[in-house]
Amino acid sequence: MQKLIVLLCTMLCVTGVYAQNNISILVKNKENLTPLSGVTILIKNTKIIAKTNEKGLAVINNVPNGNQTLIVRNVGFEEQTLNLTLPIEGNQPVEILIEEAEEGLDEVIVSSTRTSRSIKNTPTRVETIELEEIEEKANMRPSNVSMILHESTGIAVQQTSATSGNASIRIQGLDGRYTQLLKDGYASFGNFASGLSILEIPPLDLSQVEIIKGPSSTLYGAGAIAGVVNFISRTPKEKADLNLIINQSDVGQTNLGIFSMQRNAKIGYSLLATGNLQKAYDVDQDDFTELPKSTDFTIHPKLFVYPNEKTTIIIGNAFTKGKRIGGDTFVIKNGADANHQYFEQNKTARNTSTLDVDYKTGEQDLLKLKTSFNYFKRDVAIPSYQFNGTNYNVYTDASYLKTLKNQSLIFGANLVFDKFTEQNQTPSLAKNFISKTGGLYAQQTLDISEKFKLETGLRGDLVNYYNANYNKTEFFILPRISALYRFNDHWSSRIGGGLGYKTPTLFTEETETFQYQNLLPLNNVKAERSYGGTADVNYKTTIGDDWLISINQMFFYTQITNSTILLQNGLGNFYFDNTTKAVKSRGFETNAKFIFKEDFKLFAGYTYTDAKAAYLPVIQDIRLMPKSKLNLALLYEKHDDIKLGLEGYFTDRQYLYNLFQTNSYWEFGFMAEKAFGKFSIFINAENFTDARQSRYKNVVNGSHLNPTFDDIWNHTEGRTFNGGVKFKL
Structure with missing residues (x-):
């Protein structure tokens, strides 16, 4: 048995x-x-x-x-x-x-490198801020994109006016004039417009922000020494899309924005309309505004035409008008009197007309034509002084993308005309300036193997710039190379570098601080030149089914030769000249991302910047540039249900122009959003620990009649609370 x-x-x-x-x-x-x-x-x-x-x-x-x-x-x-x-x-x-998810993490398509490859197959290092994060930052500041950039690793938003809040952006410690700002590939925000550019770009119609750090002149010509920030608009789909946002803050800001788009087989449209109102705000009760009284609106319609399957035509016109007045609160409310006279007023009008024509000559081959006309007028006024100027910019670019078995080839040419004219000024002192640029470029992206990809590019620019004082023509050869190597499924690395240049300009962060008063026209100033590059290592892995971990370590170096510096003569007038002493910026960025069950996300970024200008006396550190910055963000999200976020940012000590060193500081923020079908409500507490400069020392010095202002290195307005509603169809 x-x-x-x-x-x-x-x-x-x-x-x-x-x-x-x-x-x-x-x-x-x-x-x-x-x-x-x-x-x-x-x-x-x-x-x-x-x-x-x-x-x-x-x-x-x-x-x-x-x-x-x-x-x-x-x-x-x-x-x-x-x-x-x-x-x-x-x-x-x-x-x-x-199938790829709608919010796939790997298959992000980038357009700033002109190849429209997925980000994981692009040798050039491109950082992207995607729609989900744009919407979160838009809750914090619906009026403009400054919050999107301020909270990105390696980027600083530098406020240039204590009373009117004008600002520019810095990448890798370099002055704002070295960063090229683009909207859908168009450079409409440089030179005279730079001090207000990021304050006049609304985020509501954006689908993605692409950032290339390091010399990028081979791709986009002059002004891309520190990098490129490209704001990409949304394009219509057959399903109608309507977005509405209404926001109110405790510091007196009201925002209303509408974005709508739709298409059918032959035609489509998109329409952006925003309006913003800010009351004068004085948090420290010193009778001077930390936030100016302002009103602005933007309307941006686009028409999309699809004559056939191969052709797309996009016609757009963006118009923005704004008025900002800061300074003595008594002057703003009641007008000037014997004891209260100081104000700073900015009136702006911007109109940009664009035409894009895309024609597919093959399944993956593309002929592209882009042209734009940009008009920007700005009036700056302070007591007993007024500066009025108009900037015209015409841009045309034609390129051809040819896709072969293992490579992509791009050939292109562009023409740029830029003219600034100052009104109400004697001819000898007028800051009028004209530049003309003709460029040819070529780029090859080669898939040497599944693991190794190489991108090389070459641009030649012939530039003529002149005013009443001088006329100069220069030719620039701008090579560039980038490589991507995937060691395995977890490890990859990118390395790249190139040359860059920047034509002379009077409109910098420094001259913005004194409203261009007593600033002489350019005279015999030559273009600045640069070289540099970046290198990074990226590690990505999953732990079980629940955890995704990604860590990126990037190193950067840029050197600017023949840099322009601001000097002052014996009569008290300011002027620009070239120096043989170099500007060098080097450092590293560390980014880490931890995702748990796709609901919990932790982001951490650290930036170390050692930026020095050899021409600076005594201390050569570039002013108003912290060596260390840390940003932390913890987010919980249930898609189409609820979002909760907690953020913390550390800013290291900075040198001021008077050689004093500031304190370091922390700031914290909290946001929440709850969806109810097509509607959602949101609240935001920005800088709720109230970090602000006036807690250390008065920002405004002297009398009400003749005040002076400290350099801005911290928040001026302190904590802010806002909330609102959104509607999506």
Whole structure:
């Protein structure tokens, strides 16, 4: 009897062994049928788990007979399930196609490198701020994009006026004039407009912000020494899209914005309309504004025409008008009298007309024409002084993208005309200036292997710039190279560098602080030149099914030669000249991202910047530039339900122009948003610990009649609270 039982058990065990199956799974991207590595495959209701290799294959052993459900998961893709009945006939792998998620993390397409590749296949290091984060920052400051940039690693928003809040941006410690600001590839925000540019770009119509750090003149010509920030607008889809935001803050700001878009087979449209109202705000009760009284509005319609499957025509016109007045609160409310006279007023009008024509000459080949006309007028006034100027800019670019088996080729040419004219000034002192640029460029992106990708570019620019004092023509050869190498599924590295240049300008952060008063026209000032590059290492992994970890370590170096410096003569007049002493900026950025179950997200970024100008006396550190900055953000999100965020930022000590060193400081913020179908409500507490400069020392010095102002290195307005409602259709 015992022998019979042993025999029966043995037979059952053998049967059980033979009832186990080994199956091969091949996972591909549904869109382009490329194999996907690192994909997790689970057998439902078991502990069986496997991951695909570099060829997209996974072998799952010892799977029992019968009906089995496979669960396929990969970050940035929709979860896929597949029902199988085992055993299955044949030895071929079971092929599974998975679709990218709408908010995929890997397949972000970038346009600033002109190739429109996915970010993971682009050798040039491009950072992106995506729609989800843009919407979060827009809750904090719906009127403009300053908050989006202020809270990005390696970027600083530098306030240039204590009373009117004008600001510019710095990348890697370099002055704002070295960063090229673009909207859909158009450079409409430089030179005379730079002091107010980021305050006049609303975030409501943006789909993505792309940032290239380091010399980028090969891509975009003059002014891209420190980098490029490209604000990408949303394009219409067949499903109608309507966005409405209403916001109110405790510091007297009211915002209203509407964005709508839709298309059909032949035609589409988008429309952005925003209006912002700010009351004069004096937080420290010193009778001078920390936030100016201001009103502005923007209207930006676009018409999209699709004559056929190959052609897209986009016609747009953006108009913005604003008025800002800061200074003595008594003057703003009641007008000047014998004891109260100081004010600073800015009136601006900007109109940008654009035309884009895209024609597909092949499945992936593209002929592109872009042209724009930009008009910007600004009136600056303080007591007993007024500065009026108009800037005209005409830009035309034609390029051709040819896609071959293992490479992309781009050839292009552009023409740029920029003219500034000062009104109400004697001809000898007028700051009038004209520059004309003709450029040719070429770029090759080569897929040497699946792991190694190389991008090389070359631009030649012929630039003529002149005024009544002098006329100069220069030619610039601008090479650039970038490389991407993937060591494996977890490790990758990018390295790149190039040359850059910047034509002379009177409109800098320093001259903005004194409203260009007593500033002489340019005379024999030559263009600045630069070289530099970046290198990074990126590590990404998953832990189990719940954790995604990504860490990026980047190093940067830029050197500017022949840099222009602001000097003062014996008569008290300011003027620019070139110096042979270099400006150098070097340092590193560390970014870490931790995502748990796609609901909890922790972001951490640290920037170390060592920026020095050899021409500065005594202390050569660039003024108003902290060596260390740390940004932390913890976010909890249930899609289309609730968002909660907590942020903290540390800013290190900075040198002022008087050689004093500031205190370091922390600031913290909190935001929450709750969706109710198409509606959502949001609240935001920005800088709720009330970090502000006047807590250390008065910003305004002297009398009400003749005040002077300290350099701005901290918040001036202190804590702010705001809330509002959003509607999405």
